[in-house]
Amino acid sequence: MKVVAYLSCLPPNNKNIEKGEILPRFSQGVLAVGDEILLHQGHNLIDSDVALSVGWVHEDSKDVPHLKLRKSVIDHQLLHKKKVLLADSNLFLYANKENPLHYLRYSFNGIFPNTGIYCDDKVDPDRWKRLSQNSGITIKDYRKNGHHVLLCLQRNGGWSMGGYDVVDWTASTIRELRKYTDREIVIRAHPGDKGSGSYLSPKNLMNKIGILKDVRLWKPNATLMDDLHKCWAVINHNSSPAVGAAIEGYPIFVTDPERSQCREIANIDLKNIETPILFDRQQWVERISMFHWNFGEIGNGECWRHMRQYV
Secondary structure: OEEEEEHHHOOOOOOOHHHHHHHHHHHHHHHHHOOEEEEEOOOOOOOOOEEEOOOOOOOOOOOOHHHHHHHHHHHHHHHOOOEEEEEEOOOOHHHOOOOOOOOEEEEEOOOOOOOOEOOOOOOOHHHHHHHHHHHOOOOOOOOOOOOEEEEEOOOOOOHHHOOOOHHHHHHHHHHHHOOOOOOOEEEEOOOOOOOHHHHOOHHHHHHHHOOOOOEEEOOOOOOHHHHHOOEEEEEEOOOOHHHHHHHOOOOEEEOOHHHOOOHHHOEOOHHHOOOOOOOOOHHHHHHHHOOEEOHHHHHOOHHHHHHHHHO
């Protein structure tokens, strides 16, 4: 099998050490399994069974060389019915931001569960056991009580929102919630969204929502675990905070189940906010562990040995 790693898919002045290690380490794993690997520095395209990139692109990506190359690689592979292998963020990162073993999630041809191939249809329970031990994560029993409903926002303008304005999402979600509960609502902005202080100002929210009784904003330095304290339930569109909340024992609701990795353990109808379904999470967490691999596992070929079965 021929694999090409496109090194120029990285930004030219990349300062993210972890991101810079992905392609060289994965290439070592491909060699360890006995397949052909080419570490390619150029911007021209090379026919291959699998192309290695470091991330996805979207319609609003900047017009810069490394992102244009990513798009060209992805389009070329999909046009020829070949695979492109991508790395994305660790869904378990809430438990340890340092991520010392560098667990990341890997997929073919897309980064949403309804577009990507996550190689997760055959589950090995030992993967979760190992990840759980390495990361210090265990599934907690569901909490039997709680006070507030936590809205975990995504980046405003972030492409995972699919063009849905995050303040509009917040307003719509709060209006719907108020039909079924009078619990306090806590709005947690995406920690990396530097513009949240502006678009989540009380004035802006008042314009969108109206009365803000029993609605409060998160404290900017609060962790997800801080905001989960005394929480009743968590609402998210389709991103990773729902994973941490579910593992920690909080009922979750998602408004975009098709693109959420929590789709099989999430409530989707807000009218059930006071009586959420409490799903069994064991099979789910074992499934999502199947596409999380650390640097040791991609370097020794364990990850590639598993994923090449899906090429």
